[in-house]
Amino acid sequence: MKSILDKAREYEAVNGRKIPSEKRPAFHISPYVGWMNDPNGFSWYKGQYHLFYQYNPYKTQWDSMHWGHVVSKDLLHWEYLPAALAPDEEYDKIGCFSGSAAELPDGQQLLIYTSVDHETLEDGTVRDIQTQSVAVGDGTDYKKYEKNPVLTGQDVPEGGSKVDFRDPKIWKGKDGLFYCVVGNRPSDGSGQILLYSSEDGFQWKFVSILAENKNRYGKMWECPDFFKLDGKYVLLTSPQDMLAEGMEYYSGNGTLCIIGEMDPDTHTLKEENHQSVDYGIDFYAMQTVEAPDGRRIMIGWMQNWDTLSHRCEESKWFAQMSLPRELSVKNGRLYQKPVRELDAIRKNKTEYRNVVVKDKPVMLKGVQGRTIDMELAISPEDKETGYGKFIVCFAQNEKFHTELSFCPEDSVLKLDRKLSGSRRAVVHEKSCLVNRKTDELKLRMILDRYSVEVFVNDGEQVMSMVIFTEQEADGISFQANGKVKMDITKYDLV
Structure with missing residues (x-):
């Protein structure tokens, strides 16, 4: 038996x-x-x-x-x-x-x-x-x-x-x-x-x-x-x-x-x-x-x-x-x-410096995917006028996306998956209060097929979330209310 x-x-x-x-x-x-x-x-x-x-x-x-x-x-x-x-x-x-x-x-x-x-x-x-x-x-x-x-x-x-x-x-x-x-x-x-x-x-x-x-x-x-x-x-x-x-x-x-x-x-x-x-x-x-x-x-x-x-x-x-x-x-x-x-499985480096992001969504050649390691450094293009909001959309196609946004006025970072394809009315967004010592915000986003993990300012805070968006949705776009200067380094994880 x-x-x-x-x-x-x-x-x-x-x-x-x-x-x-x-x-x-x-x-x-x-x-x-x-x-x-x-x-x-x-x-x-x-x-x-x-x-x-x-x-x-x-x-x-x-x-x-x-x-x-x-x-x-x-x-x-x-x-x-x-x-x-x-x-x-x-x-x-x-x-x-x-x-x-x-x-x-x-x-x-x-x-x-x-x-x-x-x-x-x-x-x-x-x-x-x-x-x-x-x-x-x-x-x-x-x-x-x-x-x-x-x-x-x-x-x-x-x-x-x-x-x-x-x-x-x-x-x-x-x-x-x-x-x-x-x-x-x-x-x-x-x-x-x-x-x-x-x-x-x-x-x-x-x-x-x-x-x-x-x-x-x-x-x-x-x-x-x-x-x-x-x-x-x-x-x-x-x-x-x-x-x-x-x-x-x-x-x-x-x-x-x-x-x-x-x-x-x-x-x-x-x-x-x-x-x-x-x-x-x-x-x-x-x-x-x-x-x-x-x-x-x-x-x-x-x-x-x-x-x-x-x-x-x-x-x-x-x-x-x-x-x-x-x-x-x-x-x-x-x-x-x-x-x-993780560094050992980074491949196909794509890098941009001093990209200005404003009211219309920006998509950058080579910046897409669902198994990636992406580092962002964002700051106001003009420190006098600042900016109202910065948004990264990922796991994106014409129908779905998940959103990471930052409002510098109240220093709040938010993850939002309500348009990621869920059929359930569960918790879809969380926010955290970021401790900023300078105008620059550093983000590292690790995407796998069914998840995102966001490491804030060299790991002072972390936000984790699962997503179930269809794998074909692999677009990434950037947008801002105002003008944001952005440095980006992106790797495929293979």
Whole structure:
């Protein structure tokens, strides 16, 4: 009799190969077949990057979470491996939820994940119970630990929920111990991040409540990540049910970065600054890895729980990951840049300098495409008169386009996909407040077949968004209210 994992592997092997490569993103990770959400187990192991992901191979909706698996040497060309985990034990029969990975001293890879089961209360109500479990393997095949789960509700501090207790992120400390942070909901109904330690990765003990939400930024804090970068400690998490705060945080499920110092005595994060991680529509559940050369690289689920109806219904895959991004901390802010490996696939350079853009749309020879890397530097042609608005239209034909616009008067940058071909009335635009120190605005736009990522002023802010416009729509045009001077460098990504 075939196991649940064997069935999943057999199904994906048959059906994944039926999806033509040209029907997928060119260099963003998509599921081999079926549904994808949170990145899991982003790690460097045996000479390559491993990324696992929340996965339902059988249909393009969330259900019965498995772990999908891909590997890469350059973060751009990914090879599909067989599904790594399936919900096949009593303690995880509802699903193998999000988690992470680390290498054990014996050279094996340890996966730690949230195992979900049901319990029935005295009144007959059925609810989830979330625990943390581990599996050990060789980079392809993994065996679950016979003493799972390794963290349960008994390991949660007083008042903490065992229903909302998930998404462990593991790392090896300089002291030789393993550590992990886990998202949890305390008695006030918001969120908190718990810190645990282990000598071997299997037996864990509670250390501290690393950070507390106290109903400031949304409710439950999901998918935490914690690391030291450029002399500061950084906590990344994805809060549910956020309330809008100007243009820094929008309502819904969002992203949060807290930067500060670590108190070595209490093992708590002393907060200094906070910000969104991504200001676009589609970005959630980010996870990082420390590369062999010391870079901190982040990837996120380039999708939004509130926009799941924005899809191509006939597609046999749904959702994708963001482009991996190099992180740094400067002046109390998180900066993000596309991984430098992207430079190796830049081809066919097209460059213009001092192009004046005004009231009529301008299209430039060689500036078009749906898999491109485009750098823009814009400033007023006349600093005395300035300009009212600058617009870039892309993924454009006579019927469709997506728009990126900037208004210097209020310093607002906006992405708008309402004319991109969607048949659903979902969220179609997002704006962010740009911190400009000069008249010049620098933009770097990475387009893949089904997405755009905009890096603002050398990565001080990022806006991510998926689009499903037909691939034949590959035009790009520029327009302004007033006169804008523009420098542009464009590469095809091959």
